[in-house]
Each structure stands twice: as structure tokens, then as C-alpha cells.
Amino acid sequence: MPNKKEFFTSGFKAMEVSDSTALIWTRLYGQATPNPIIHKKTDTHPSYPIDFNEEMALDSVDGGVFGAEGEVRFTLTNGYESKVSPWIKVTEEDDFTASHEFSSLKPDTQYEVTVESKGSGHKVDGYFRTAPIKTAEKSIHFTTSTCQFFWSYDDSLRGFKVYDAMNRMNPDFFVQTGDYVYYDRKGPMAKDIPKARHKWHAMDSWPSLVDFHLKAPMYMIKDDHDLLQDDISDKNKAYGKLSWSDGLKIWKENAPLRGEPYRTFQWGKDLQIWLVEGREFRCENNMDDGPEKTILGTPQRLWLEQTLKESDATFKILFSATPIVGPDSDRKKDNHANKSFKTEGDWMRGMLSQIDNVYIINGDRHWQYHSVDSATQVNEFGSGPVSNSHSQGWDQDDVRPQHRFLRVNGGFLGVKITRQSSRPEIEFTHYNVDGKEVYSAKFQAKGHLSK
Structure with missing residues (x-):
């Protein structure tokens, strides 16, 4: 035996x-279970381990x-x-x-x-x-989240409350929109391959994530912290001993996609999703803006526009690791909501506005929101980070004209597609970390909003 x-x-x-x-x-x-949590953590946003020795052996690191x-x-x-x-x-x-x-x-x-x-x-x-076939009229319910740092856990035994909350909802699928791990935050800082891999081991072994993934199929897109470090755009730059190619290999170990990193899936007659790649094909963030400056790269741009226009799905949802509408902090310069990528951002918002029933769901931002672009009326939903202690980066009182909802706290986003009297409807619902509804917006096909 x-x-x-x-x-x-x-x-x-x-x-x-x-x-x-x-x-x-x-x-x-x-080993059957991960190493126990032995360090206390700060009460700051985000949390960090206290008195953590970055040189300690990986076989004894918390969560290893x-x-x-x-x-x-x-x-x-x-x-x-x-x-x-x-x-x-x-x-x-x-x-x-x-x-x-x-x-x-x-x-x-x-x-x-x-x-x-x-x-x-x-x-x-x-x-x-x-998924149901493309002609099937079937209700669909999925959830999505972003930004999870190991030490921002809110349940010392299970990891993150949002996964248990989503699990209770039995979604048809789940989309993780980037920053699944954080190489460039201590506990340990992942400046070499073994420590970068440790981040995945520790995150994936939280019981709440294990239980959820055993029931809910998932799609993943990567962002900066999953690849190397914050706002990375220079492929020649390293994070300690961790190179761009190292980070890309580790990503592919954990998300072994077949084919291009940008792709689309249809779930019945009423829903098609697009997952775009925002790191591998981009120009450097500091490059002067203009027609040649891109996050998507030309092949992906052509694919995105063509497949969106060809789609016969009622509702179309574009998943982006970073915001396209925002608003975002003026100090940031690595996404389509920033002035540094304004040309391509204007093109994307304009292109999306020409297609019926398109919505954006983005990751990266550590607050929950629903925004509508003033120029194009394109709707964007940010799920917010998976824990309250990971929320940061925006002032709760800084409500801009684009905002329909703003909450600087943790949680996740749920989306339901149904048919009422044969007319398709889509509903976006923000939840807190315990799964309690904090905001909802419902749209009928052709973009009519009802509350």
C-alpha cells in the first residue's frame, strides 16, 4: 500500500x-496543513506582521x-x-x-x-x-473580488470571510481580478523565486479559499503584485533577485492558461465575459502619452474590439485588472483612468459606449465603487479588497461626479443575470466581508436603469 x-x-x-x-x-x-500563524499583526491598513524576520527559513514561515x-x-x-x-x-x-x-x-x-x-x-x-450553450436562456450568478494580502486576513483560522460568504451563495463561477498575492509586502518580501512561490502556497492553503474553489470554477487575471511589484511596466527591472521572466513563470505555474492571456467566455444567451491582459503588452508608464502608448498592445486591442462587436450575448462584461473609468488618484499613472494613458483610455471608453449593454468590472482599487463616465456613460464597478484592513487609497468623503456609490472598505461584488417577463436584466450588488448587501444597481437590457 x-x-x-x-x-x-x-x-x-x-x-x-x-x-x-x-x-x-x-x-x-x-504536509497536510500549513504552518501556524505565530506572528501578531498590526491594526494598520494594510496589516503587517510584527517583529517579522525577513531572513527566517521558509519551512517555518507563517502559512508556509x-x-x-x-x-x-x-x-x-x-x-x-x-x-x-x-x-x-x-x-x-x-x-x-x-x-x-x-x-x-x-x-x-x-x-x-x-x-x-x-x-x-x-x-x-x-x-x-x-457553462450553458450560447443559445440557452438561463439565469447566471457569479462573484468577483480583488486585492488580497496574506497578512490582511480577517479570520485567523480560515483566512478571509469573503470566501465563506461567497461560498454560501453557490455562484456559477468566480473571477479574481488581480493582486491575488503581494510579492512586494513583507511577511516575507518575495525578492527571489522561493519566497514568491511561498506567497501562493500560503494564500491557496487558507481553508476558506480551499473550500470555495472546490465548488466554484474560477477565472484569473494578473496585475502588478502577482508579477513583480507595484505598478511594474519595465520588463528589464527586477525585484531583488526576482526577474520579470521569473514572475511570469510563477504566474503560469498557478494560472496555466492555454493560449493568449486575453480571452472570452460565453455563459448562455445573456452573458459573455472578456478578461484582458494589462501587464505583458504595455508600454512603460513614464512614456509620454499619445496614440502609440498602450496597455493592451495592438493585437489585443483589435481582438477586443472585434469580439465585442461580433458578440450576440445580451450583456457583455469586460474584466480589467485596473480601472478604465475610475476616478483614480491623481498620483497614479498606470491605468486607463489616469492621464498617463488618456489616449487609449478615451478610445476604450468611446469604443465600449458604442456597444449595447457593456459593463466594466475592475480590480486593483482598494475601495468599492460604482462609477459612470461623464463623457460616454460607461458603467464601471470596483469590487473592493477582500478584507477591511486592506482598504485604503481613497477618502470616503471625496465623492466625485462619476460616483454612484463609494465605500472605502472591504467586500466583494456579485452579479446576477435573469429574465423578467422575457426581458433580460442584470444586477450588480456590492457586499461587505460578511456577505451583507451594501449597494445594488439593476439594469434592463438596452441600458435602462431601475432602482
């Missing part, structure tokens, strides 16, 4: 789910989990048939991660997932549901 110590401490993630495909990801570990080499296998079952991956070798070179893309799945079907290790026989189980 196998007796090797191998565990799925962070469970698995069902990713990139469509009506016929799904990517299943996992990491193999050598060491990996294990071995072989893993994924099985999907829908009650009628099973699909089984080959045994996949897990090595230190790829941080003990494994993934497999399944195809020819049935639409709108629940699949039970089993992930098993060959060496120990250890298993973890969960499930996800595929």
Missing part, C-alpha cells in the same frame, strides 16, 4: 470553464507549506461517463503543480472532480458546472 506523505493542502481549482472545456489545476504538498514530488491524476464524472487524465509527474521545477485540460464536456452539466496522488493514494473531491 502507498505510504508516502503527499497531500492536496490547497485542494484544486477548476479554471477556464466553457460549455465544453475545463482546466483542472492542483499542487502536491508534503512545502511541496512534494510525485504523480497526480484528475477524474471528471457527470453520472453517466468519466474522463480521466494520464498520471502527471509533479516536480520542483514547476513548483509541484499539475494541470490538465478536459475537452468534449457536456454543457450545463455538473462534473464531480477527483484529484488523486499515486504515491500516497490521497484524494480530494469537489465539483463544478460547465
Whole structure:
């Protein structure tokens, strides 16, 4: 009998789910639970560990989990048939991660997932549901969040309250809009590959995240803190010993997308989502603004405009790691809401305004908001950070003309697409960290707002 110590401490993630495909990801570990939290933390926004030794060994760092080499296998079952991956070798070179893309799945079907290790026989189980076909008139409910720093946890045993709150809602899927980890914040500062990888191990092993991902399929887009450091745009710049290419490799270990990092998925007749890439193709932030200055890059811009115009989905949601409408702080200069990218920002807002029923959901900002661009009437929703102690960067009293809602605190965003008397409606709801509604805006197809 196998007796090797191998565990799925962070469970698995069902990713990139469509009506016929799904990517299943996992990491193999050598310990069943992460290291305990031994440091107290500050009450500041954000929180930081007190008296933390940045040079301490990683095998004893709070939240740390060491990996294990071995072989893993994924099985999907829908009650009628099973699909089984080959045994996949897990090595230190790829941080003990494994993934497999399944195809020819049935639409709108629940699949039970089993992930098993060959060496120990250890298993973890969960499930996800595929998207409905593009012609299906079906209600959809999803959640989205951004900005989570390990030491800003608000539950010392489970991690982040928002994940348990979202889990109770049983969303069809979840979108994480960047800053999943923070390399450039202490506890430890991730200035080399082992410490950067530690950030993922510690984050993914919080029980609230594990339990949520075993039920809700997810999509991920990266931002600066997931790649290298704050506002990074220079590919030749390093963060300590961590290079741009190192950061990109680690990202791909954890989000092993097939194909381009920008992509689109349709969930039935009434919803299509776009996930854009904001770091890999951008010009440097300090470059003078003009027609050549871009965050998206020409191929992605052409793809975005073409696919949006070709879409026959009722509602179209663009997910961006950074704001497009804002407003944002005048000191910032790395997104489409800033003057430094005004030319492309004007183009994006103008282009989006020409297409019916388009909405933006963005990450990066540490406050919750709903804004409407004064010139184009494009709506943007910021989910806010996942914990109250991670909220910062805006004054609660600084309400601008664009704001329809402003709350400088933590939480998440939920979106529901339904049909009332055959007319599609979409509702955006901001929740606090406990899952209590704090704001809601409902739109009927063609953009009519009702409250």
C-alpha cells in the first residue's frame, strides 16, 4: 500500500470553464496543513506582521507549506461517463503543480472532480458546472473580488470571510481580478523565486479559499503584485533577485492558461465575459502619452474590439485588472483612468459606449465603487479588497461626479443575470466581508436603469 506523505493542502481549482472545456489545476504538498500563524499583526491598513524576520527559513514561515514530488491524476464524472487524465509527474521545477485540460464536456452539466496522488493514494473531491450553450436562456450568478494580502486576513483560522460568504451563495463561477498575492509586502518580501512561490502556497492553503474553489470554477487575471511589484511596466527591472521572466513563470505555474492571456467566455444567451491582459503588452508608464502608448498592445486591442462587436450575448462584461473609468488618484499613472494613458483610455471608453449593454468590472482599487463616465456613460464597478484592513487609497468623503456609490472598505461584488417577463436584466450588488448587501444597481437590457 502507498505510504508516502503527499497531500492536496490547497485542494484544486477548476479554471477556464466553457460549455465544453475545463482546466483542472492542483499542487502536491508534503504536509497536510500549513504552518501556524505565530506572528501578531498590526491594526494598520494594510496589516503587517510584527517583529517579522525577513531572513527566517521558509519551512517555518507563517502559512508556509512545502511541496512534494510525485504523480497526480484528475477524474471528471457527470453520472453517466468519466474522463480521466494520464498520471502527471509533479516536480520542483514547476513548483509541484499539475494541470490538465478536459475537452468534449457536456454543457450545463455538473462534473464531480477527483484529484488523486499515486504515491500516497490521497484524494480530494469537489465539483463544478460547465457553462450553458450560447443559445440557452438561463439565469447566471457569479462573484468577483480583488486585492488580497496574506497578512490582511480577517479570520485567523480560515483566512478571509469573503470566501465563506461567497461560498454560501453557490455562484456559477468566480473571477479574481488581480493582486491575488503581494510579492512586494513583507511577511516575507518575495525578492527571489522561493519566497514568491511561498506567497501562493500560503494564500491557496487558507481553508476558506480551499473550500470555495472546490465548488466554484474560477477565472484569473494578473496585475502588478502577482508579477513583480507595484505598478511594474519595465520588463528589464527586477525585484531583488526576482526577474520579470521569473514572475511570469510563477504566474503560469498557478494560472496555466492555454493560449493568449486575453480571452472570452460565453455563459448562455445573456452573458459573455472578456478578461484582458494589462501587464505583458504595455508600454512603460513614464512614456509620454499619445496614440502609440498602450496597455493592451495592438493585437489585443483589435481582438477586443472585434469580439465585442461580433458578440450576440445580451450583456457583455469586460474584466480589467485596473480601472478604465475610475476616478483614480491623481498620483497614479498606470491605468486607463489616469492621464498617463488618456489616449487609449478615451478610445476604450468611446469604443465600449458604442456597444449595447457593456459593463466594466475592475480590480486593483482598494475601495468599492460604482462609477459612470461623464463623457460616454460607461458603467464601471470596483469590487473592493477582500478584507477591511486592506482598504485604503481613497477618502470616503471625496465623492466625485462619476460616483454612484463609494465605500472605502472591504467586500466583494456579485452579479446576477435573469429574465423578467422575457426581458433580460442584470444586477450588480456590492457586499461587505460578511456577505451583507451594501449597494445594488439593476439594469434592463438596452441600458435602462431601475432602482
